[in-house]
């Protein structure tokens with residue numbers, strides 16, 4: 147694999163350096179991390195990590211003087227940077243100069259001025275009165291016939307909270323603005339000062355739906371800092387659970403796409419198959435959401451012959467019924483018609499926003515961190531990871547990518563079970579030195595990055611979680627205009643993003 | 651094409667002393683409300699785990715609609731508020747407004763470790779540290795997340811509370827419908 151590169155640049159050179167990396171290496175912005183390093187280097191540190199097309203990572207690092215708390219925004223060059231920079235503004239009080247949209251993002255209107263929770267001198271016990279402020283300014287379209295439709299944050303179904311503001315003429319949507327971060331729980335701050343093992347419990351609960359992927363990404367970061375390689379058997383078992391997670395998510399998500407058009411029999415079928423896999427999860431590891439699979443240095447529990455037999459039997463059943471499920475969906479002409487050409491995310495938009503996962507692959511962007519940034523056991527499988535790419539970018543394409551990925555996951559699990567390496571399932575990390583690293587895994591929603599810095603005392607000094615939903619939410623807003631209002635739930639469900647891991 | 655059989659529904663029987671908790675729940679609902687129990691779910695900052703288990707209740711396997719329970723779209727139609735998450739600061743106002751929109755008597759059920767007492771998020775600057783710090787909680791369902799059957803059991807306990815609330819609330823009740 148190409149070596150990772152790291153370049154420190156002067157703050158005013160940041161945009162020029164970014165432009166060079168993006169154009170010369172055909173690189174995608176994958177992550178930006180802000181840090182309060184005033185007690186060390188005397189500055190704030192900004193690190194932009196790019197994923198060049200040829201593989202590996204390139205990081206541009208710049209320091210911000212606390213007396214001049216601002217930095218040149220790269221958003222005009224790289225649209226994918228827009229939320230990262232707004233978040234750094236809220237959390238560290240650093241102003242992105244030249245950002246086209248510098249509104250508050252994570253800390254909503256009622257947070258007092260001057261509260262920047264990720265600064266090291268922020269005291270979580272400071273009383274923070276609710277302040278009255280101008281209400282959040284949504285982008286507005288004016289003109290005859292425009293109707294503004296506000297939806298949320300509390301929705302009608304059993305779903306997560308978020309606010310959507312549609313500008314429509316009749317049924318046609320012209321513009322959608324999302325306001326999210328309602329479930330911001332302060333997870334990154336909470337991790338600071340805690341032991342790496344304690345934070346694993348928190349990492350698993352960043353998001354219930356991708357719990358195993360979060361745990362794997364986090365553990366990989368800590369193991370990289372410790373300089374430890376986990377045993378092959380542990381890596382293989384992690385891979386198995388990552389695929390089970392993809393399986394139960396995709397099955398449920400395929401059902402939920404049916405719910406988006408009121409195709410109840412499909413919804414139930416998906417829910418039933420998802421339940422089959424979640425019950426299997428519980429039999430294998432004691433938790434329906436795969437909490438407790440991962441420990442630092444490996445996995446908590448080995449697989450025995452009985453588990454393998456259970457896996458084979460249950461997944462054979464799932465594979466058999468899945469065929470009927472897909473036939474049911476694709477055999478319904480009216481359903482397929484609703485899905486086709488609905489909610490198109492153009493390839494160029496997906497790239498500009500740095501979209502990942504199913505959303506990117508269904509829009510012609512060929513990326514999958516299982517292949518591009520091999521982790522766990524993915525580069526030791528007896529088969530290449532099948533990366534399913536389609537070019538239509540509509541709801542149907544996202545459905546078909548998921549359904550092919552279900553088959554791919556089943557094949558990967560079969561291959562794993564046939565070649566499961568022998569040996570121990572964990573190693574001891576020993577004392578972990580100070581340092582930083584990031585871990586990547588491909589969750590059901592896409593590339594999931596956990597960035598960790600461990601301090602001299604062995605506790606977490608900075609933790610940044612960038613789940614797949616982070617770059618993908620803006621893609622939803624981009625795919626909606628031009629569609630009808632009643633198609634919004636369908637489009638939204640076809641992306642099936644998570645709010646909890648975005649908001650943290 | 652072969653559509654596999656889903657777990658068979660519990661059929662309506664003459665109410666005899668039920669031993670199955672699901673059946674007990676169904677009977678208690680009929681006795682107390684003479685209609686179905688309406689639930690409004692409120693995500694006050696969960697990780698989605700608890701919510702997915704609530705969603706599973708509405709699916710073909712647990713199917714609480716067969717017991718006379720429905721999850722409704724508006725708090726104005728709800729008897730019971732099922733709250734997940736530790737109540738984030740960004741959601742506190744929405745949570746209070748949802749509660750206040752409900753008619754009395756109303757029940758609040760905290761679902762999961764986060765809702766019951768902050769869970770792994772204890773000490774965060776961004777959350778209230780659990781539902782009881784924001785709303786009056788009637789029943790706590792622990793777990794991370796609680797399994798669907800634990801949720802059904804928790805609803806049964808909540809109905810016991812509803813009975814005493816109904817007695818204490820001055821509501822002009824409609825005439826007894828003849829069953």
Ligand code: SF4
Nearest residue numbers: 696697699762763764
């Ligand atoms: S109790 Fe557990 S599953 Fe429920 S919201 Fe909290 S962390 Fe998630």
